[in-house]
Amino acid sequence: MGMKDRLNNFFFLEDDSEELDNPFEKTTSTNIKEKTAEPVKKEKTSNSKDQSMRKASSNQNIVAINQQQAIKKPRINVLEPRTYSEVQGVADILLNNQSVILNFRRMEKDQAKKVIDFLMGTTYAIKGDIERIGEEIFVCTPQSVELDGAELQALKKQDF
Template sequence: MGMKSKLKRFFELEDEFEEVEEYDERFVNEEIEPKRRSRSQQTKPQAAPQNVVSLQSVQKGTKVILLEPTTYDEAQEIADHLKNRKAVIINLQRISYDQAKRIVDFLSGTVYAIGGDIQKVGSNIFLCTPDNVDVSGTITEMIQEFEA
């Protein structure tokens, strides 16, 4: 088979025929020339079942955890939530500035390690997300829109 016919066959420019042997029971002992059917006359093969994912199952798996740590020791618990692919909102308003800074530094490293993101969403409030959560826009843009 030449390259030209292969290209025609690939792009279906040339009708393909499939040989189908049909027998008449009266002439079983005689040879009968096989009949040819064009591709359009052939029965289409059944499509293989496709993978279907329920959107409800995807939504049930996504969680956002709200936390207000009171000590630096709770930073590891927050990091564990992130490792389990859960978004975390952290309110650091009830903790000293030094400890809040240490927690943010620790979580910044954690988020970097898992390929996630950390964003400030308010005064001493941060959103930490793993790599499976996309966050678009920023809070400061929204505040500027209301002031204008």
């Protein structure tokens, strides 16, 4: 008999073949039920419930705490605005916590500067960032996205 069995016997955790419906009744050697002040323990029932709960919890799949965020992929929108009036749509995308890459090759230079000024205010308001990644290409990111790269620093120094 192992140590676990001895402890189970000591604490009456071993299966009893005689379980009573009334916890305040116990059976004597002559099978006469008598009332007692202490309830007779039904360890098997509560123990089996505990074991089944443990088994059920151990068999469940692990699910991410923020399941919606885990499923939703980050989105990067690539746009080629042609007029200044399209800047509000770009700002709305940023406000929806999405990144935007802007290519200004189809826009006049003075109009593009106005768009950049507007988007600098937008990215500042949402604690995001705006970076130049090419001669006429910029990326605007919300606070949740960080840009990294030495090449970006070199491009920043060039005038637009």
